[in-house]
Amino acid sequence: MTSSAISPAIIRPDLLRDQFVAAMSRVPLSVAVVVAGAPEHRLALTVGTFISVSADPPMVLVSVKASSPLCKAVSTHRRYVINVLSAEQVEHSERFSGRPRTGRPYDLTAARWTGVPGEPLRYLEGVVAAFDCELVEAQPIASHVLLIGRVDEIILGAERPLVYWSRSYGIPSPLSGAV
Numbered sequence: 001m002t003s004s005a006i007s008p009a010i011i012r013p014d015l016l017r018d019q020f021v022a023a024m025s026r027v028p029l030s031v032a033v034v035v036a037g038a039p040e041h042r043l044a045l046t047v048g049t050f051i052s053v054s055a056d057p058p059m060v061l062v063s064v065k066a067s068s069p070l071c072k073a074v075s076t077h078r079r080y081v082i083n084v085l086s087a088e089q090v091e092h093s094e095r096f097s098g099r100p101r102t103g104r105p106y107d108l109t110a111a112r113w114t115g116v117p118g119e120p121l122r123y124l125e126g127v128v129a130a131f132d133c134e135l136v137e138a139q140p141i142a143s144h145v146l147l148i149g150r151v152d153e154i155i156l157g158a159e160r161p162l163v164y165w166s167r168s169y170g171i172p173s174p175l176s177g178a179v
């Protein structure tokens with residue numbers, strides 16, 4: 001605990017919120033693009049809340065703002081893909097969070113997609129890993145919905161993941177000598 005820490009007993013709720021946001025910005029996140037919807041009307045959204053829930057069976061979680069159209073698409077179609085971005089894919093993160101440097105926000109045609117022959121393309125090319133999921137539970141909590149999915153198919157790809165940390169993008173770098 002540093003000397004700048006404020007006692008929890010005296011902190012005001014608005015200050016606590018600011019501290020929470022500042023503290024969470026110090027926590028590194030992976031960056032993923034979640035894709036869902038009908039083949040002819042798919043939606044994609046950037047998330048940083050992707051975690052593993054269980055390996056037996058393989059299950060994962062993302063937390064998505066309840067007002068996002070992606071929540072409705074996942075709940076309706078029950079299937080979605082979580083594409084974990086590689087270090088070269090900042091552009092995708094920005095596009096699918098609605099703030100691309102060029103082009104239209106949330107434009108799936110601006111990215112290259114791949115998939116199983118005969119099925120709609122749903123994997124982003126160049127990702128570190130992709131998880132094809134069936135929705136198990138959509139749990140509303142505060143402003144968000146926790147989407148828990150059972151993983152049915154996995155794609156393994158590039159090796160260097162993209163990381164979001166301190167409101168910037170980066171790449172993880174191993175510490176020499178550390179296990």
Ligand SMILES: Cc1cc2nc3c(=O)[nH]c(=O)nc-3n(C[C@H](O)[C@H](O)[C@H](O)COP(=O)(O)O)c2cc1C
Pocket residue numbers: 031045046047048049050063064065068093094096097098164
């Ligand atoms: C690195 C990064 C991580 C994000 N993580 C999440 C997330 O986990 N859940 C979420 O709902 N939105 C997340 N967002 C925000 C969405 O991508 C998108 O910007 C937001 O839903 C747009 O909301 P608005 O239309 O209300 O502005 C993230 C954005 C970025 C750039």
